Amino acid sequence: MSGPTAALQLHDHGVAVITLQNPPVNALHPKLLESLFTCLAEAQASREVKAIVITGDGGLFSAGFDIAVFTQQSGGGIDRTVNDKLCTLVEDGPKPTVAAIEGIALGGGCEVALACNARVCTPGTKLGLPELQLGILPGFGGTQRLPRLVGLQKACEMMLTSQPVTAQAAAQLGLVDAVVPHDELLSVAKQVALDIADGRTARLMTLYRTDKLPPLPEALMIINFAKAQSTKRAPQLRHPQLCLDAVHTGVAFGGQAGLVKEQEAFAEAASLDTHKALVHIFFAQRATKRVKGVTDCGLAARPVKSLAVIGGGLMGSGIATASVLVGIQVLMKEVNAQFLQAGLDRIKANLRNRVKKGKMSQDAADAALARVSGTLEYTQFSEVDMVIEAVIEDVSLKQRIFTDLEKVCRPDAILATNTSTIDIDVVGAKTRAADRIIGAHFFSPAHVMPLLEIVRTSKTSKQVVLDTLEYGSQIRKTPVVVGNCTGFAVNRVFFPYTQGACLLVDMGLDPYVIDKVIAQQFGMPMGPFRLSDLVGADIGMHVGKSYLEAFPDRVYVSKLIMGLNAANRLGEKTGQGFYKFDSNRRAVQDPALQPIVDASRRAARISIPGLEASSMTVRDIVEFIFFPVVNEGCRVIEEGIVDKPADLDVASVLAMGFPAFRGGIIKWADLLSAAYVHKRLQRWADDFAPVGLAGVFKPSRYLEKACAAGVQLGAGVNVSSQL
């Protein structure tokens, strides 16, 4: 088979079977679409063909338009005329077409199926229109045909959430006409096609159906409600509105008018930065598992079957939960029976929560729980493939544990620490096992947060990095492999985040206004001060000290966090921090914070001419806080802490909640232009030089060089090679 193509075969009784072929997911590359068009035209014209079945190769129908093409061509890379002609040939060509669907029918794949005159699928198939998660909208007629098949409300929900439906739900909704076993898929689809051709079954053309559409006033209410909901959820996003505009035109003026509007709306969405950002994140997230010098050198990963977790606290029990959920046997070790029981109870509670939320059955939760055993000894440690230590951040305690582990574990067992602040080399300093010691930095809650930061030292073996990557995939995390430095990649890049916000408060801005700008207008899940309350001001101060030691040239020490510590306003855990918290953990503004803010401002005495608080715009606030984060990201790239710049984008999205629709921290800077980021940082460095804070903003070498060379920050090594 050569490249993306469609294959035409004539089967018995005059049924032409066209098979989409483009492994691994039969993505609709323009070449495949062209080939599909040629096959369809041939089948439609052939005297020997009575009916047509479209199916996919390798047990999958299609994952939709080839997303890689979006990165290569402007305007979405979709040829409208091919698309129009193709769907017309499928839907109302002389011979009926039926889709035989297995595995997935997503995006354009689902839309080709929607244009068919009937659809048959196998159990386990997922169908949906997830285009909005890529910053576009369905562009092969999905905005018109889906509402006509499943009803307007359900169609809006499916498109706005990007969530596919199961085969069973699709049958109930009328999205498919039959669900049949794998062995019968093709024969049933062929029979349905012949039944239509012979007039035994009515030939339905989805675009012209109106039976599932509500009367116009009701339809408009549904669309307007969906628009309002979508604005409330993500006011920054335009493409959901464009999608609903296309739906609106279709229900008000008919499917053909709707198709024209859909194409216009698609082209507009495809031209926006949101689309570029989301496509970037789609590929970047899948690329984190490919690490130079580790995954490309012929080594085979060893899956983890049994794991020991040391420490049953919040992190340890979360790690254990994530592992038992995917079938790994877990041995949890604690120092006494009471702590052990508390750890096991936490795992039980985590699983119970999942059952309550409908994420798993009680039977599956029971089976998962049966995979955990508790111990106070090291006796069974000789049996495990991997150990993850998750005790408190105490260097000598961790060193003792690793010395013990070296003695009790198999010589090939992976020894991991979940530290977030301690140098991995120091943790293993008293052992001779440095080649199998690695950081496995989880984010809290460990069984929920999707990122696993894998920290390798200069001594960690490739095999151990590969195995830990494999473990990350096993527990369904997105792994990012990083180097060993203060804060590793994620926390290090984000240390200027709260720092910049504190500096703004000391300059006169209201902390609650800053939080609103960063959360509601920029799109972070919460602002820096709400985040500080979640993490705890005590932890903030402790971590701040380690950054001050490591990077004294660029740390601003505000009295704000110290003031909170002195007043025992540590955040959620003490009921008050920047905010005060009611019994439902709801954060409300607290006037009692003001004296702490005033004291911090008096101590800071920062006043920069031209940078008065009252003159700062939303854009100023956002850039003042995030450009130093970008700058630190540049240093991390230059030092080779990350394998590739896009890893930082993924990490910032998955661990810090940086908006995916902005592409992650480095992609966002590139979309704004590195030169612009550089210019603003340099200006602030000059402005703040008189108060001794130039270092907080001074553009990094990597940023300087990228600008000088006119290359993107995301270019990585290409920039470094020009340094």
Ligand SMILES: C[C@H](O)CC(=O)SCCNC(=O)CCNC(=O)[C@H](O)C(C)(C)COP(=O)(O)OP(=O)(O)OC[C@H]1O[C@@H](n2cnc3c(N)ncnc32)[C@H](O)[C@@H]1OP(=O)(O)O
């Ligand atoms: C005009 C139209 O309306 C526009 C469109 O159709 S836009 C496309 C809409 N479709 C989508 O958004 C589906 C995107 N894909 C997915 O959700 C998931 O990849 C999936 C459910 C199909 C498979 O998931 P999973 O089994 O976990 O495998 P996953 O690693 O994600 O994908 C396997 C490979 O296929 C690639 N791939 C998946 N969907 C693709 C697509 N639509 N185009 C190009 N490549 C795709 C992935 O990049 C990955 O490549 P890699 O192995 O080189 O990293």
